[in-house]
Amino acid sequence: MSDIGIYIHIPFCMKKCHYCDFVSYDNCHDKHEEYIDMLCKEILQYSEILSSHNISTIYFGGGTPSYIDSKYITKVLEVLKLFSSNIDNMEVTIEVNPSSANFDKLVDYKNSGVNRVSIGLQSTHDKVLKNIGRSHTYNDFKKTLEDCNKIGINNISVDLMYPLPGLNLNMFTDSLNSIIKLKDKYNIKHISVYNLEVHENTRLKFLLDEGYLTLCDEDTEYEMRNKLNSILEKNNFHKYEISNYAINGYESKHNINYWNQGMYLGFGVNASSFFNGTRYTNISDIDKYIYNIKNNISVISEKSELDKLSLMKEYVILRLRLMDGIKVVDFNKKFNANIFDIFNTELTSLKNDNLIIIDKERNNIYLSNRGEEVANIVWEKFV
Numbered sequence: 001m002s003d004i005g006i007y008i009h010i011p012f013c014m015k016k017c018h019y020c021d022f023v024s025y026d027n028c029h030d031k032h033e034e035y036i037d038m039l040c041k042e043i044l045q046y047s048e049i050l051s052s053h054n055i056s057t058i059y060f061g062g063g064t065p066s067y068i069d070s071k072y073i074t075k076v077l078e079v080l081k082l083f084s085s086n087i088d089n090m091e092v093t094i095e096v097n098p099s100s101a102n103f104d105k106l107v108d109y110k111n112s113g114v115n116r117v118s119i120g121l122q123s124t125h126d127k128v129l130k131n132i133g134r135s136h137t138y139n140d141f142k143k144t145l146e147d148c149n150k151i152g153i154n155n156i157s158v159d160l161m162y163p164l165p166g167l168n169l170n171m172f173t174d175s176l177n178s179i180i181k182l183k184d185k186y187n188i189k190h191i192s193v194y195n196l197e198v199h200e201n202t203r204l205k206f207l208l209d210e211g212y213l214t215l216c217d218e219d220t221e222y223e224m225r226n227k228l229n230s231i232l233e234k235n236n237f238h239k240y241e242i243s244n245y246a247i248n249g250y251e252s253k254h255n256i257n258y259w260n261q262g263m264y265l266g267f268g269v270n271a272s273s274f275f276n277g278t279r280y281t282n283i284s285d286i287d288k289y290i291y292n293i294k295n296n297i298s299v300i301s302e303k304s305e306l307d308k309l310s311l312m313k314e315y316v317i318l319r320l321r322l323m324d325g326i327k328v329v330d331f332n333k334k335f336n337a338n339i340f341d342i343f344n345t346e347l348t349s350l351k352n353d354n355l356i357i358i359d360k361e362r363n364n365i366y367l368s369n370r371g372e373e374v375a376n377i378v379w380e381k382f383v
């Protein structure tokens with residue numbers, strides 16, 4: 001049986017963060033129960049596929065999965081258990097926000113099979129958290145860590161962001177060092193550090209445009225990136241993907257499946273799936289999602305069947321995100337084609353511009369430091 005990852009989208013949040021452009025809803029308490037019922041029904045609609053594949057990872061993302069009652073997370077896992085007897089032995093992750101992940105919920109998660117908690121911290125500085133509209137403080141984060149520790153959840157991931165309004169180089173370094181100090185006691189095994197993107201129509205865009213908030217200059221951002229790499233590497237968090245660092249053996253299995261172009265099914269509003277060479281995305285309107293599922297109408301809003309060349313291009317982009325890069329042998333085997341024949345022009349040009357390294361000895365291709373900084377230019381060659 002082939003492996004398949006499962007993504008569950010919980011689109012509810014306590015309040016919208018200033019930078020957020022994800023599909024998430026605040027003030028929607030009345031919809032939680034119905035949404036979860038419909039999401040479970042959507043899972044059951046895929047019974048045939050789920051029964052004939054080996055569920056390898058489960059990931060609850062959002063939104064804020066910890067915002068809703070934990071009984072709903074348990075319910076989704078109970079439905080997934082109909083298709084797998086192995087949930088206790090696979091990576092089961094839930095994203096939590098320190099403002100809503102209380103002790104009792106974390107106990108319920110653990111009892112239902114969750115074994116990896118990903119905490120959205122973003123910064124250890126309350127002033128910065130306030131600037132970006134987060135609903136928690138640094139102390140809330142430490143309380144969540146303490147609770148996970150008491151309960152015995154020993155695979156913790158922490159999300160940080162940079163640059164952020166009000167965050168200078170010293171504060172950023174301080175954030176990293178604070179996490180490092182906590183890592184052993186609280187089993188922090190994984191750190192994701194995302195680059196802030198300022199999206200149109202967000203409150204953050206407005207606050208920056210109107211001069212209420214400012215971001216550091218590019219040189220400082222560059223220094224932040226260097227600090228990030230040096231501090232985390234020095235403390236055994238090896239960088240395995242553009243934005244992700246892990247203690248050896250604790251890389252996110254769920255995300256590695258994405259970057260390997262593995263199959264996954266996403267359930268819930270706006271969730272996407274990749275199955276048998278086709279990408280699917282669900283509708284993003286929650287009311288329509290609930291209505292359609294209830295009435296047995298498809299919730300897929302986009303479907304794109306990738307031909308062989310598109311699959312190869314996509315694979316190159318996905319694998320270049322990983323520090324290991326593309327293993328030439330794997331590419332050639334997967335596509336029954338030689339990567340240097342297919343992408344000779346692109347690879348030669350990127351190599352000449354020092355954006356990628358073609359390592360003849362290790363027989364792989366990966367981004368150079370410069371390539372990482374301007375990754376979008378690299379991706380453009382393959383779209």
Ligand code: SF4
Nearest residue numbers: 013016017020024063
């Ligand atoms: S918690 Fe996440 S999904 Fe929710 S508003 Fe904030 S950034 Fe968006």
